[in-house]
Amino acid sequence: MRKKISVHDIRMGMYIDELCGSWMDHPFWKTSFKLGDKKDLAALQQSGIREVWIDTSKGLDVASPVQEVSAEEAERQAQAVLLQATTQLQKTEERVSLEQELERAQKLRDKAKQAVISMFEEARMGKALPIGEISTLVDEISQSVSRNSGALLNLVKLKNKDDYTYLHSVAVCALMIALGKQMGMEGDALKSLGMAGLLHDVGKMAVPQDVLNKPGRLTEQEFEIIKTHSTRGWEMLKASSGVDEVALDVCLHHHERVDGTGYPDRLSAPALSMAARMGAVCDVYDAITSNRCYKSGWAPAEALRKMAEWQDGHFDQAVFQAFVKTVGIYPVGTLLKLKSGRLAVVTDQSNRSLLKPIVKVFFSSRSNAFIAMELVDMSRTQDVIESVEDVAKWGLDIRKITGVC
Template sequence: MLKKISVNQLVLGMHLKEFCGSWMEHPFWRTSFILTDPKDIDAVLASSIKEVWIDCAQGLDVAVGELAVSEAESEAKVESDLKVASEGNRHVAPVTAAVEIERATKICLQAKQAVVSMFEEARMGNTVDVGGARQLVEEISDSVARNPGALISLARLKKVDDYTYMHSVAVCAMMVALAKQLGFDETQTRSAGLAGLMHDLGKALMPMDVLNKPGKLTDAEFSIIKSHPDEGYKMLLGSTNVDPMVLDVCLHHHEKTDGSGYPKGMKDESISLYAKMGAVCDVYDAITSNRPYKSGWDPAESLRKMAEWTNGHFDPRVFQAFVKSMGIYPVGSLVRLTSGRIGVVMEQTGKSLTTPSVKVFFSTKSDMRITPQVIDLSRPDNTEKIAGREDPTKWNFTDLNELWSGFSKAPW
């Protein structure tokens, strides 16, 4: 028997089935567990959640004489209730990047904490709660729907020590954006996002000194790292109701179309569309992020380099869709305009891949900084165009990330 109760009725020993409300409103990344720690109840009471579903077959019932808010014989009523609550709390109308960045920052912060917890559970040999992860994917997917570039770009601002965790968040967001570009329906899009979030789960079992090694890996160390798709796949098999797309991407996101990838050495026709999507998103975030052994590449330069690898590494159709979802000049790219001014891309305008919104802040003619000004290159009255990419390492602009995001470093 499933019962919806007030949070004030919670006691230790109850099996908490689901929270009634958005994932962002409660402090837990997972949703189905037995309450064993008084601090967990305190955390629920301190949140904005007012009601929860409990499973009386797996834990304690309400006290004799107390009434539940609602009861259900099966999970169908619970799912319906949560769907209504979730849809009522989510607003997915398009907004500007400046508006979405504040909310996306909060999502990234909580998402990182959720992924850290998920990896810790995996290291301890516990079953991964895929259901809890789905709620996280919903929030990320909604953020991408409101503004595709905000969260994806913010997730790139990861600290070196947080790379593995924020990488999962970034790939999740990019998989959602790519799925939308490829015409996936809502269910498939959420599955793609979940696959992105879980794709590197196997790294939870990799030795930390190898995972975060600042130099080149030895052959033996690389052999260890190459085992992470298999390890993640085996962990996910131990969970219940895991989407086949999630299993597929977890196991095959390092396969290459020419057969030189791992762990199976599969070739183009044998690799699923979903795994090909995972491969593109995985590589883009890896090369644009700061790592222990190198600084991340400029977003636009990264796409240019990846375009050179499509023959043998990526599926051309998937890569082209990825570029359309990100823009030829993704957020954070350093560009030079025809006027000689240099700026950083703020967001895509949706009208053309070559006409994003750019914040100019430097004049090459006077060789000096100028008052920052945002220019929408897609406006009919605009006379400027992007003349080309600029290499950030040549200019040494120390505040480049702050110019487009408002943050000088990762805010988590």
């Protein structure tokens, strides 16, 4: 039986089935293991993780009665959080289809990756950052997001261990812009958010690459080194002319939490700016949906459910709900099984409901065969979503088949 318990109630011999938090908050490269080392117990209790799931069929149960949450109740609570964001979407700008934007977004992704690599190399060598060039790049990213945010965001999900840091910066830039638009920001304010997203992880250039890309478990010392990247980045940006306060703030504080358990300054909600709260959500979402050298990323819909579970102490609730509206409860690229037995991949959000996206149907699970692809607006059909599916389970190359990442 799975139970969610506080880290303070963990004891030796328990089987840790899942750590309730981003893997950036702890030094463990595995999230499922039997607790047999006192050093691991101490590391867990001193990390940013507040709760864990244990499996009592594989290890010890809680020693005494504690407040437990069943898997079913946790799922219900997470779904309730997500459903709060199902109000009608507000779309005031002219948008294009995913297919129309994908080609332009691919070129922009490649251009942005090279620009960020160059920028980070400048930072690594202690040179001033080319803020003018960065500003132009942010404008182009903003234009793509306005045309169809799903195109670029889907493409930057395709990262490997060598380009993760660079494309993560591009993704957070795009997410910050999309989230800012959802929250009613525009003009210079929106531009500042994009700049902040692109620059937020520049401090990783001060972290030794063997630590940054280590495939196994980090030692406590290595984890502390990783955690210095926000302060080191702030120092780099402070030394560059033309970097505004929003970028400096997000760089320094995107790992802070509203309950005050983040780093580097352990700031709590009253002291955190709106931009820093937005940065925390965007940074975590892209990180946990990306494949890393030590862990496969979660599917977007699963990532949102996990973030909904963590949100009380980790994220600003209003910002998180706005973020759900931004990417959709079923983000672009999510594989769905419909009640009709057909498989479909999400290509866009409907302007009627976040629960009923626009999908591309391509496979029949009943006949186990491909069918003619069809674009379906779930808000205009009698068919309904039955479940979110694991792409690996079906062994399908979604991108090759449908053109959607």
